[in-house]
Amino acid sequence: MSEENKYKINVNRQEPSNEELKKFKNFNKVISKHRSITKRPAYKRKRTYFLLLIILLLTYLIFLSEKETLKEEKGLPQTEQTPKIK
Amino acid sequence: MLSIFKKKKIPPQSEKQLIELSKADSRYFAPIYEKYYEQIFRFVYKRMNGLDEANDITSQVFLKTLINLKKYKHTGAPFVSWVYRIALNEVNQYYRDKKKKRTINIKDIDVKSIAVDVDVFYNFELQDKMIATLNELDDLKVLLLELRYFEKRSFKEIASILNITESNAKVKVYRLLEELKKKLT
Structure with missing residues (x-):
């Protein structure tokens, strides 16, 4: 073909067989590329907020139980085991 | 939850x-x-x-x-x-x-079917003429030829691929055939 030609024209080129096509087929490659492109940032995920809520809830529960323990310790009569406060 | x-x-x-x-x-x-x-x-x-x-x-x-x-x-x-x-x-x-030249893949049989539709006698010279003619066509015309003659698609399929109406696809193909007839004869 000369340089003036607009297109590259192939005549009677052989078509690939079905076996050849099967070698190229790879859905996992497509899906992993898609996931890497469309991965949502953490702040947009529901799961992040759910985990944050659980952490806050646990912290609050620990805080409450600590408060309760402190109250109990203050209210208890002093025994031989409990150190005397000077 | x-x-x-x-x-x-x-x-x-x-x-x-x-x-x-x-x-x-x-x-x-x-x-x-x-x-x-x-x-x-x-x-x-x-x-x-x-x-x-x-x-x-x-x-x-x-x-x-x-x-x-x-x-x-x-x-x-x-x-x-x-x-x-x-x-x-x-x-x-x-x-x-x-920035490469677009590739077109044709077969003898496709050129024969175009020759039948444009009412031109098919011979080896016609194939060379067809290659020369393809090089003069714009991308849309080449695409129409590919869809209709090289891939044997119906007008309905061509229309849905190009997002045009079926009658519009027919008009475009017939106009193209007229142009080809002038160039090949």
Whole structure:
């Protein structure tokens, strides 16, 4: 073909067989590329907020139980085991 | 709360259902990929020079299909027409980026069928004339010839791929045949 030609024209080129096509087929490659492109940032995920809520809830529960323990310790009569406060 | 972690598994039945499910979870796209991979690959390969290039573009076509799936609305035309349009855009983009000459793959039998429709006697000279004529045509005209004569598609298919009406596709092809007749005789 000369340089003036607009297109590259192939005549009677052989078509690939079905076996050849099967070698190229790879859905996992497509899906992993898609996931890497469309991965949502953490702040947009529901799961992040759910985990944050659980952490806050646990912290609050620990805080409450600590408060309760402190109250109990203050209210208890002093025994031989409990150190005397000077 | 647990529904956030566990996704309900509904056995999908139709392509329409699969498309809708794929919008939320790309794993549901697997049967659609399986169904159309071969025809999309062959469609791309007809416009490319090598198998590896065709493979890269086909992967890109399915990736773009998945990315844009949320924008897809069922209009009555087959879903695959939409994928063909994405494939055409990807092929055009490839040639624009690489600044290469577009590849056209023809067969003797295709030239014969064009010769019959334009009422010209077929011989080896005609094939050379046809190659010279193809080089004078613009991209849209080449695409019409490819779809109608090299891939043997119906006017309905051509219309849905090019997003035009069936009668418009017919008019465009007949005008092109008239132009070819003038150039080949």
